[in-house]
Amino acid sequence: MGFCRARTPGGPSRHSARIVFRPLKKKITVGSFKERDVVLKNDRRIVAPRGLAALAVALLFALSSGATAHDIPNDVTIQAFVKPAGERLHLLVRAPLRACRDVDFPKRGPGYLDLARADASLREAALLWISGNIELYEGDRRLPEPKVLNVRVSLESDRSFGSYEEALAHVRSARLPDDTEIYWNQGLLDVLFEYPIEAGASDFSIHPRFDGLGLRVITVLRFLPPSGVVRAFELSGDPGLVRLDPRLHQAALRFIEAGFFHILDGIDHLLFLFCLVIPLRRFRSLVAVITAFTVAHSITLIASAYNLAPDALWFPPLIETLIAISIVYMALENIVGRGVERRWIIAFGFGLVHGFGFSFALRQTLQFAGSHLLVSLLSFNIGVELGQLLVLALLIPALVALFRYVVAERLGTIILSALVAHSGWHWMTERASQLSQFPWPKLDAALAAHAMRWLMVMLILGALIWLVSEVLRRRAERQGKRAVREDLNLANDTVRSTFDV
Incomplete structure (x- = not known):
């Protein structure tokens, strides 16, 4: 250890103590030191004997080795x-x-x-x-x-x-x-x-x-x-x-709970549901839309559980991107004010996409199904529906009060949908950027066969949608004709009673 003269800017020279730690002569197995200079920046002269420096080094090694022995593995x-x-x-x-x-x-x-x-x-x-x-x-x-x-x-x-x-x-x-x-x-x-x-x-x-x-x-x-x-x-x-x-009821209860909390944690699914119901706040109008969404995501969820969905790396980011697109589309449709009458068809189509999204979260949970796979899947869907009903029970009264006392219905629909579209747009661009980093599959026989299977499924589902749509349309026409006949009969009765008088 020695002293050196140090001069501070604009002031007199001062003494500064320099302590030099030199390598110990005794071999240390845990590592080696390089010579290190430590300058104590104060006005006091410190004299540290070589033994004190050696003791400090030994203590440092002891603490270091002790901490290493008790490190928690990653x-x-x-x-x-x-x-x-x-x-x-x-x-x-x-x-x-x-x-x-x-x-x-x-x-x-x-x-x-x-x-x-x-x-x-x-x-x-x-x-x-x-x-x-x-x-x-x-x-x-x-x-x-x-x-x-x-x-x-x-x-x-x-x-x-x-x-x-x-x-x-x-x-x-x-x-x-x-x-x-x-x-x-x-x-x-x-x-x-x-x-x-x-x-x-x-x-x-x-x-x-x-x-x-x-x-x-x-x-x-x-x-x-x-x-x-x-x-x-x-x-x-x-x-x-x-x-x-697990027994059947134990698996069912576990998956009902999993579905219930999954829908409450899935902000993208909740925003899509929010866009669905903004223009539809009557129970009768909501039944068809929510039922279509439920049936659709149940189909793809069960299909994924039975390994009918692609297992490629690009598939999850593709579905996540499509989910964001569904949110943006529904929000823009609310702003434009079209397609409300056929909203159940749109809900069914996007419900197929959201079902794949549900399946990604369900993969790790399926190991708890035991021998009750189908019951567990249906129970998960029941949990999702219970969560949706809870959200709707809170959301619809809030929307009714908002449009009645705070803002006009049309203006409120545009403002809320624009806010949702803004969030969905950011998700869409971020997820599309992630999707672009994955290589697309090669066009081979296996991919063609897989695509043909899903094409057949889509055709069958499309036929079912058309059939249900026709049944509902004819039912509405019959109800309309019946209402017209009732109105005509009422008018005739009114005219007769007038002339009788």
Whole structure:
């Protein structure tokens, strides 16, 4: 450490202390320092002995290494199998060791896991971070704490968790040799738990709370019931209680709830619905429009669930762009003031597009349907309709009051539709820009066959729309003729009564 003369602008020279941290002679394995100069800008002379500087560096390294040891991993993937059999249930789990923090794994050399002495710490990690974060239920009864049957460390390159049989055989096999050089935070922890149960055919549910193991945690779970039908789940963070093989009413209630909250969270769907009903505030006029929209999005939603929709990367941004276009179109139609009489046809056409949009949000939820796919889809639609009815119940009285006490109906319709069109236009341009970044499919036989299938569906739907339209038109004509005849009869009766008098 030395002193140098420093001159401040417009003032006398001053002393400034310079502390030079030089590399330690002792080798430090965690890293190396370059010479660093620190100038203390004050008027006081500071004399720091070399030992104090060395102590500061050592403390800095200690804090740094301690923080690194307890860092939360960014991405963690948990693999698990749940298999009930007889009066016991096996839970087979694989988790990365780096997610099992605060466990003192024995190490040797530069940080290799000491496999000869690691069994106790591995069992501690299994109980603390795995079974401690899982709640298993048989019916409504929570299962007691499990027994750890087997625990071992595997290399990150191991692929034995592709099936339950391979994973079970691997966990029960001999452990890695003691001289295996594997860093403690680069291994995989494989554990086999056993729970006591009453019967393998019971209804089981699980609540995995692995969200504390990392910033982003994915749990890949497979349930193997005695029936032999494997249920696969991909869960993110803390998904709440998951019924591994739900009954029909349980799946229906879950999907009704999902549909209800999805329509309330979908601002683009709500704006389209808003544009639909601005000119139509009477119940009789709304029935045909809302029914057409519901039937249409139910068709494409079910078709997507049965893998009848394209699975190309460009398809979701195309649908999102078309949804924005539907909002702009309906808003402009309100401004122009045309097409109100045939609005149910427009609602049906755009409802087909919105159904694909619903299906994108439903993809991750379908894993909870169990064996009740169709019931779950219909239940989701019921939830969507309940959400729409709630929105309409709040929206229509508000529009009636607005047009009666605040602004004239025509002017209010134009202003509200213009605001919606402005938002829809921005969405349309943004989504169209995203769509332009995806390559379009090549024109081959597979694409042509897929297009022909959808063309046939569209033709059938078009024929149904025309048929319904004709039925409604003829019904309206009959009602009109009946009304004319009633008016003529009333006029004749009036004339006769006048002459009789």
